[in-house]
Each structure stands twice: as C-alpha cells, then as structure tokens.
Amino acid sequence: MADDINSPVPGVTPKAAYHHGDLRAQLVAAVRDLVETYGPDGFSVSEAARRAGVSSAAPYKHFRDRHEILRGVVSEAMDRLFAGMEAAAAAYPVGSLEAMAAVGQAYVDFAKGEPGVFRLVFGLTEGHENAPDLLAKGESCFGVVVQAVAACLDLPLGDRDVQRRAYMLWSFVHGHSFLHIDMKTRVTTAEIDDWDYLMTISRAILARPARP
C-alpha cells in the first residue's frame, strides 16, 4: 500500500522519489482534495497534474488511467477508515455494546468528515470490482464489525449468526451514512443523534427476535 516515503534510503522505496520528489503520492493527495471539493466526477487528471506542478502527461507515468488514480485514493481512504474503526473499538471494553456502537460511529464519522471520498469509496463506478486489494480492505473493515459483534454475543468469529448480525449493523450504518451525506430526508436525519441512534441499533441487532 503506502510507499509514500520520500526518503533517500535505497532499497526500501525504489520508486516515488526521482525527479519531482514524490509525484505519485502528491497526485493522490491532489485527487483526494478535488474529489472532496467537487465530487467524484468533478475531478480531472489535468487539474490534479496542474496542482502538482507537472505536465498533464506526467500522471500517466504512474497510473495507467484516471481510474487507477481514483483507486489509489480509495485505497488510502480505506486504510484510514479501517484504522478509525479499530481505534474506536479499542476505546471501549471488549464485548461491550459501546464498542459495537463505536465501530459504527467511526464509520459514520468518516462519511460525514469526507463525504466526497466516502462516496467514491463505496459508490464505485468501474474497474474497482477487479481490484482484489480493495476487496480485501473492505473485508478487513467488515472484520472489525464482526469482531465487535462476536465479542458481544460471546460467539466465535465464523459463527453464521455473528456474520449475519454484523452484516445487519453494517447495512444500517452504511445506509445511514449515505442518507445523511446525500441529504435525503434532511429533516429526519438532521435531528438524529448518531450515538443514541447507534446504541439503539446495536441493541436491536443483538436482541434475539422470535424466529418463526
């Protein structure tokens, strides 16, 4: 993932520090800003190159096409999302309801903090399905949820019920994030206190409803 170290140490990071200094990372950063400011489609390779101070052809020495740059942004963003979710879980006792809600809260916070990037990460358009590294990072994030749920229920990670409830939490949080940043039903979402909402959700998910 991040070979964004612009150190002159040879052998560790053979690339990304030649002429310009670390164009690759700088392009990704520029694109991230552009996406955040103008939305996922308000981005252009030319503008990113302009911001990095290079010609409009330079990016193509580092990325095959525009989609690959976006994939770079997504990859970096998912690392941050994963870190945020893990940190949130670690802030509460293992197996506590709060830990479960906190994981969701981290997710929502990310979406609210950088809605443009969030939309890019999860509203992918093309070329992303075949990226196994992104899939893996998504599964890692899901793993954090699974872990929190499994701890609450005191069941193994692979348990089918754990997986199912973890997925419930994820869809919930995912939907809430999108509805919020897309400002659908603005009246409703505006008056929602996230933490209270997430605690309620977590409780509802953990409760064992009567199966027919």
Add this chain to the structure above:
Amino acid sequence: MADDINSPVPGVTPKAAYHHGDLRAQLVAAVRDLVETYGPDGFSVSEAARRAGVSSAAPYKHFRDRHEILRGVVSEAMDRLFAGMEAAAAAYPVGSLEAMAAVGQAYVDFAKGEPGVFRLVFGLTEGHENAPDLLAKGESCFGVVVQAVAACLDLPLGDRDVQRRAYMLWSFVHGHSFLHIDMKTRVTTAEIDDWDYLMTISRAILARPARP
C-alpha cells in the same frame, strides 16, 4: 407511454412532439439505458443524441445541460420506485409485518433490477440538492415506509417513534441495497435471502428495546 414527463422548465411540458416526435422522452430513455449499461459516469449527451438519431446539439433545446437530463432520468425512476413500494405495501394486510418487509423488498428489488439508475438516484453528484421536486419524491417514498411502520405500531404517522423506526428501516434497506450492488462483501451478501432478511429486520425494528 405518453408520460407527462415532469418538466422543471415551465411552459415546455405539453409539447415535446414537434419535429422529431418525442425527443425529450426519447433522450431520457436513452440516457437511462446508458446509465444502466455503463454506469452513471459512462454517459454522454453526444451518445444519447446519437441513439435518438439527432445531432449532438439537439438535446440542448430540451435540457439546459447534462445534469438536467440526468435529473429527468432520476425523476422518472423515482416515480417507478414509489409506485413499486406502494404496490408492495398494498399486497399485504395493512399493519402486517409482511407489508413492512414488502416495502423494503420493493426497494431492494429496484436496486437490484437497475443498479445503475439506483446509484444515480441516490448517489447524486451535483445540482440535485436544489431540486425540490426530487426532494419531494424522496419524501413520498419515505412516506410509504412511515405508513407501513405506523400501521404496524398502530400509531399516528407523525409520531416521533414511528418516524424514527421508519428511518431505521430505510437506512437498513438502503445500506443493504448499496452493499449488494457494489458487491462489497460479496460472500456475505450473496448468501442472504432478502425476504427472510427483511422480515428479521422488520421484527427487530418493531421490537421495543429496553431504553437505558
């Protein structure tokens, strides 16, 4: 299908059948197909015009810019979504758990049936926030959910708890839809039976968790 395509531009509605025949509607249909096939960003006005058999400048006699065409597609799609949700609710007894789940199922079906359009409707990029008609249609769809939940709980529509639980169902269904069509966690979502899932969710939402 002489649909009275809702026009944000006043004074244009009753026409749309001069030279070409019904270019406006045909353009919207072409764009819908393009969006569905190539994704929300794989669409171009030129291609739509080409498919409609007109010059690349003709669309601009009917739409101010490309975003307005997309808005037309979104508007038409939301009408269909609304109709589907209402029909689903009407297929079960008022106040039944099944009616509630069916509304969610209609939502998920729409997302699965035309994922590209669904992404366009809810993953809006620009110029949509200011469209009051689209906002209103979104609220109408939410209203169907509210109605189903209110009937289940036997409470008035405006009840705060009803609104809250309806929003829960919506976030759930919304998140599930997106996770499915984006093929995140493909393993997990692939093995989920929607109806069973939605019934479980509905039950969990209706259950009154112990408030702290």
Add this chain to the structure above:
DNA sequence: GCGCGAATGTCAGCAATCCTCACATTTCAC
C-alpha cells in the same frame, strides 16, 4: 389559405479532457 413567431433541429466551432507518442533528462545498478 397565409404569414409570423416560436419551437425545434443542424452545422461549425471553441475549450477542455483523456490518453498516446516521440523525445529529453535524471537516477540506479554495475
């Protein structure tokens, strides 16, 4: 019928974009 204005279409063209090519320059490995 007829003529006029508005609605609807075409064509040409500008600016921006994505991406490729040929070429220049810098760095690394030896």
Add this chain to the structure above:
DNA sequence: GTGAAATGTGAGGATTGCTGACATTCGCGC
C-alpha cells in the same frame, strides 16, 4: 563511467460539453 530504466515534457488526435448562427417546421391568428 555507461547503459537501461524511470521519470519528465510537449505536441497532438479523439471525444465531449456547450454555444453561437442559421435553417426548418409547427401552431395560430387573420
């Protein structure tokens, strides 16, 4: 040092969004 690879530049083709000027057709009052 030297050669190869990596990294940059500039020019340019193809496509696109959108805007003019112009041509055509429709609806409507006479």
